[in-house]
Amino acid sequence: MLNHANNLVQRHWAQYENELKMTLITKRTIIKPLAKKDISNVISMYKEPDSFKYVKPFSGKSDDFYTDFLKKKIESNINEVGFWTVSEKESNEFIGTVNLNQFASTSMTQIGCHLKRKFWNNGYASELLKEILGYGIEKRKLREIYGIFEEENIASRKLLEKLQFEHFEKKIILNTKVNIHKYCVQQRTELNNKAFLDKF
Numbered sequence: 001m002l003n004h005a006n007n008l009v010q011r012h013w014a015q016y017e018n019e020l021k022m023t024l025i026t027k028r029t030i031i032k033p034l035a036k037k038d039i040s041n042v043i044s045m046y047k048e049p050d051s052f053k054y055v056k057p058f059s060g061k062s063d064d065f066y067t068d069f070l071k072k073k074i075e076s077n078i079n080e081v082g083f084w085t086v087s088e089k090e091s092n093e094f095i096g097t098v099n100l101n102q103f104a105s106t107s108m109t110q111i112g113c114h115l116k117r118k119f120w121n122n123g124y125a126s127e128l129l130k131e132i133l134g135y136g137i138e139k140r141k142l143r144e145i146y147g148i149f150e151e152e153n154i155a156s157r158k159l160l161e162k163l164q165f166e167h168f169e170k171k172i173i174l175n176t177k178v179n180i181h182k183y184c185v186q187q188r189t190e191l192n193n194k195a196f197l198d199k200f
Helices: 002-021 036-046 063-079 124-138 154-162 185-197
Strands: 029-033 083-088 094-102 109-115 144-150 166-173 176-184
Touching: 029 124, 036 063, 036 083, 036 094, 063 083, 083 124, 094 124, 109 124, 124 144, 124 154, 144 154, 154 176, 176 185
Parallel strands: 109 144
Antiparallel strands: 029 083, 083 094, 094 109, 144 176, 166 176
């Protein structure tokens, strides 16, 4: 019993430490690692109309399905934080989630953002992904980061291109046609250096 209790204490402490270390802040938001207390807010967002319009494998699932999915994200956060919730600084209202995690069974690290409907079209996705992209490059020392989205999702394509992601390939994943864009740190550095030198 004591060993079990000690293990629980250690896990909770690890989660607390992760939250402290991995909290990120942007101009308008606070980004914290996903915790159990956030699950109900996230599921409410998942059940909004068109929430998974362009992520069809997750559309229309049960609360139990979403809860199990989110609990697995909380577990994986203990080893390396890759799934956060976002709240608005001013009101502390839940806005959505962001992620930087391994995609399925591939070696690709994907970046993503999922917002409550009322926060669409207000520049939050761009603001959040810039922060997560910077975190991936500076803190996790990732050299390549991928954006994966369904072909019909024009908004995601435009957002990734704005962040200097470039088209990498097309695939069929879970019976869905997806586009994969890639941010390559070395390539962006070379291009930025060239642009700087071209000024002289």
